[in-house]
Amino acid sequence: xxxxxxxxxxxxxxxxxxxxxxxxxxxxxxxxxxxxxxxxxxxxxxxxxxxxxxxxxxxxxxxxxxxxxxxxxxxxxxxxxxxxxxxxxxxxxxxxxxxxxxxxxxxxxxxxxxxxxxxxxxxxxxxxxxxxxxxxxxxxxxxxx
Numbered sequence: 001x002x003x004x005x006x007x008x009x010x011x012x013x014x015x016x017x018x019x020x021x022x023x024x025x026x027x028x029x030x031x032x033x034x035x036x037x038x039x040x041x042x043x044x045x046x047x048x049x050x051x052x053x054x055x056x057x058x059x060x061x062x063x064x065x066x067x068x069x070x071x072x073x074x075x076x077x078x079x080x081x082x083x084x085x086x087x088x089x090x091x092x093x094x095x096x097x098x099x100x101x102x103x104x105x106x107x108x109x110x111x112x113x114x115x116x117x118x119x120x121x122x123x124x125x126x127x128x129x130x131x132x133x134x135x136x137x138x139x140x141x142x143x144x145x
Contacts, residue, residue, distance in 0.1 A: 006030035008037045011052065012109070016079065017118050018046030019109050023055030026063030034063070038070040038081075047079025050112045054085030064097060071103055084112040 005025040012019035018041040026034055038049060049070065053059075071081040083105040086094070094100040106112040113119065 006033055007055070008034060010037075010041065012050075012113075013041075013046060014118075016046060016048045017050070017113065017116070018044075018048070019050045019052055019084075019113070021052045021055065025058040026056060026066065027058065027060045028062040031062040031066035035066040035069055038066075039073055042070075042073055042077050042079065047074055047077045048082075048116055048118070049074050049079065050082045050084055050109055050116075052084045052109045053087060053090060054108075056087055056090060059090045059093065064093060064099060067103065068099065080116070082106065082112045082116060084109040 005027075007021075007023040009021045009023075010018055011021045020038060020041065022034060024030065038051070041049060051067075051070075067081070067083075074081045081103055083094075083103055085108050086105045091100070091105070094103065094105070104112075104115065106115055
């Protein structure tokens with residue numbers, strides 16, 4: 001899902017666990033999309049939510065409010081919100097506002113899942129198909145369209 005300058009992609013959905021990779025900006029325009037996507041996952045039963053913020057390059061107070069709202073909804077559903085790969089500038093904002101005391105954060109999604117007592121996401125299986133070299137790629141068609 002893409003809205004404004006945000007990218008949201010569930011990367012791991014197993015039982016109560018959901019890992020949501022977030023990239024781009026979390027601001028007044030995009031924070032509602034983040035909150036909506038997280039709430040959909042919680043409603044689907046993924047109440048142990050991990051937000052992987054490794055690709056976030058900006059977060060303002062609207063983003064902070066979205067995180068607090070997601071935390072409240074996760075707790076109301078008997079779950080939790082955990083952050084992973086939090087950029088330094090976001091870490092500082094969480095610390096200054098006191099939010100770091102109520103939302104745990106970890107260096108990466110695997111560490112967050114381990115802290116939740118869940119096994120880390122399995123590594124993607126290597127592709128069994130060979131990757132063609134540029135020399136062996138078929139010549140593009142030059143017929144007019």
